[in-house]
Amino acid sequence: MNLITPKKALDKIEGVVETKSYINKLKLIKNLYTKGSNTAGEMCVEVGISLPTVNSLLGDLMASGEVIKHGRAESQGGRKPDLYKLADDSFYTISVDINKFRIRTAIYNSSNKAITEAETLKLTLNNDKETFDKICDFILQHKQKSGLPDQKIIAVGISMPGLIDAVHGINHTYLKFGKKSLVENFETRFERKVFLENDARAMTLAEFKFGHNDQYKNVLGIFIGWGIGLGIIIDGKIYQGASGFAGEFSHSPIFESRDITCSCGKKGCLESVSSGTAIVRMAKEAIENDHDSILARLAKENNDEVEPYLVVDAALAGDQRAITILSEAGLDLGRGISILIQLLNPELIIIGGSVAEAKQYLITPIQQALNIYSMAKARENTELALYKLGKEVGLLGGVAVVNEQIFEEVLQ
Ligand SMILES: [Zn+2]
Structure with a gap:
C-alpha cells in the first residue's frame, strides 16, 4: 500500500469502502508504529474499529508484508492473544x-x-x-x-x-x-x-517515547549544549505554546545582579550563567589563572579551543576547578528549574546534552538547588534523571x- 503520499493515494482511491479501508489500515499502522507491538483486541479499543474488521485488515497488511506476528501477549484469562508489529522493512x-x-x-x-x-x-x-x-x-x-x-x-x-x-x-x-x-x-x-x-x-x-517508554505524562527535558533548551510535555503531548515558542527557558532573566551579557543582548539570562557558553567563559578564566591544570592541558591539545565537553572531561579526570565550574553552573540551573517545578509540577525532569555527560558533577548541584529553592511538596514527586539516549538523542x-x-x- 502507498504510504509515501497518503493524501494523493486517497485521491486516487475510488469508492467509500475502499477509502475507509485505506484509512483504517493507516490507523492500524500508526498504532503499531507508535506502540511497537499490540494485540488485535487492544487495537480495536484504541483505534475504534470493530474486532472482525481489525482482524481482516491485519490479514491484508500481513499479506502485503507491512505487518508480522510477533509472539503472544500475556493472557487476560484464556488463550494468549497474538501480538502484531510492523515488519522492520515496512517503511x-x-x-x-x-x-x-x-x-x-x-x-x-x-x-x-x-x-x-x-x-x-x-x-x-x-x-x-x-x-x-x-x-x-x-x-x-x-x-x-x-x-x-x-x-x-x-x-x-x-x-x-x-x-x-x-x-x-x-x-x-x-x-x-x-x-x-x-x-x-x-x-x-x-x-x-x-x-x-x-x-x-x-x-x-525522543526521551519520552524511546528512553522512558511513555511511563510519565508530565515531563520536562532540559538539554545543555552551548545554550539551554527546554521541551515541555503535558498530559503526554508536547506543548508548543500559542505561536510555537514555548520553552525559551534559556533567556529567563533570573540573574540580573551578575551583570553578565547574554548572547541575546540582555543581561542576566539563565544561559549567561549555566549553559555551555557560560561554562566555557568560566573555563577560560580558570585556564588564565592556572596554566598547568588538567583543563589547561586538554584545551592545549584541542588547539586552544575551549569547548563545553572539555570542561566535562577535565572534571571527570579530577580537575578541581572544572568540578567547581560545573557545580556553580548546576546550582544556577537548579534555581531556574525550581521555577519550572513550581509552575508546571512535572513528574520527571530529564537532563541531557553534552554538558550532562558530567553526570553527578552536574546532577548533584542541581538537586541541591532544588532542595533550597523549590517547595518540598512540589518537588516530592518530581524525579530528576539523566537522559538515556546519549549521543543518539x-x-x-x-x-x-x-x-x-x-x-x-x-x-x-
Ligand atoms: Zn539571553
Whole structure:
C-alpha cells in the first residue's frame, strides 16, 4: 500500500469502502508504529474499529508484508492473544539532526532503529539559500547511498535550533529565505512529507517515547549544549505554546545582579550563567589563572579551543576547578528549574546534552538547588534523571517527530 503520499493515494482511491479501508489500515499502522507491538483486541479499543474488521485488515497488511506476528501477549484469562508489529522493512524515515555548526543524518526503519551509519557534515547555520541547498544535497546523497527503495522512505523528521512554529513549518531564526516556509522548501526538495521541530522539543519527545517508554505524562527535558533548551510535555503531548515558542527557558532573566551579557543582548539570562557558553567563559578564566591544570592541558591539545565537553572531561579526570565550574553552573540551573517545578509540577525532569555527560558533577548541584529553592511538596514527586539516549538523542528526536505526526493530515 502507498504510504509515501497518503493524501494523493486517497485521491486516487475510488469508492467509500475502499477509502475507509485505506484509512483504517493507516490507523492500524500508526498504532503499531507508535506502540511497537499490540494485540488485535487492544487495537480495536484504541483505534475504534470493530474486532472482525481489525482482524481482516491485519490479514491484508500481513499479506502485503507491512505487518508480522510477533509472539503472544500475556493472557487476560484464556488463550494468549497474538501480538502484531510492523515488519522492520515496512517503511523507512530519514532523520536529520541540525545544530549551529554541523548536521547529522541517518535512516531509521519502522521499528525506530537506525539502519544506516550516521553521517556528519560540518557547516554553520545561517539564512543563505546556499546553506539550505548544501543540507539538502547531503541528505539526498545519504538516501541515495543507502540503496533503499525510494517508495519505502515515507517521511523526513528534522530537529533543529531556533524559534520554530512546527504547525506552520516555519523556523523564524535559521534558513529564512524566499517566501515559502522552511517545510515547504524541504518538501519540494525531498518529494515527501517533512516534519520540523525545535531541537529541545524533539529530543524531549525522543526521551519520552524511546528512553522512558511513555511511563510519565508530565515531563520536562532540559538539554545543555552551548545554550539551554527546554521541551515541555503535558498530559503526554508536547506543548508548543500559542505561536510555537514555548520553552525559551534559556533567556529567563533570573540573574540580573551578575551583570553578565547574554548572547541575546540582555543581561542576566539563565544561559549567561549555566549553559555551555557560560561554562566555557568560566573555563577560560580558570585556564588564565592556572596554566598547568588538567583543563589547561586538554584545551592545549584541542588547539586552544575551549569547548563545553572539555570542561566535562577535565572534571571527570579530577580537575578541581572544572568540578567547581560545573557545580556553580548546576546550582544556577537548579534555581531556574525550581521555577519550572513550581509552575508546571512535572513528574520527571530529564537532563541531557553534552554538558550532562558530567553526570553527578552536574546532577548533584542541581538537586541541591532544588532542595533550597523549590517547595518540598512540589518537588516530592518530581524525579530528576539523566537522559538515556546519549549521543543518539538528536537523531531519535527527528524520528520521534515523525512517529508523533505521521499520517495525521489524513487521519484527522
Ligand atoms: Zn539571553
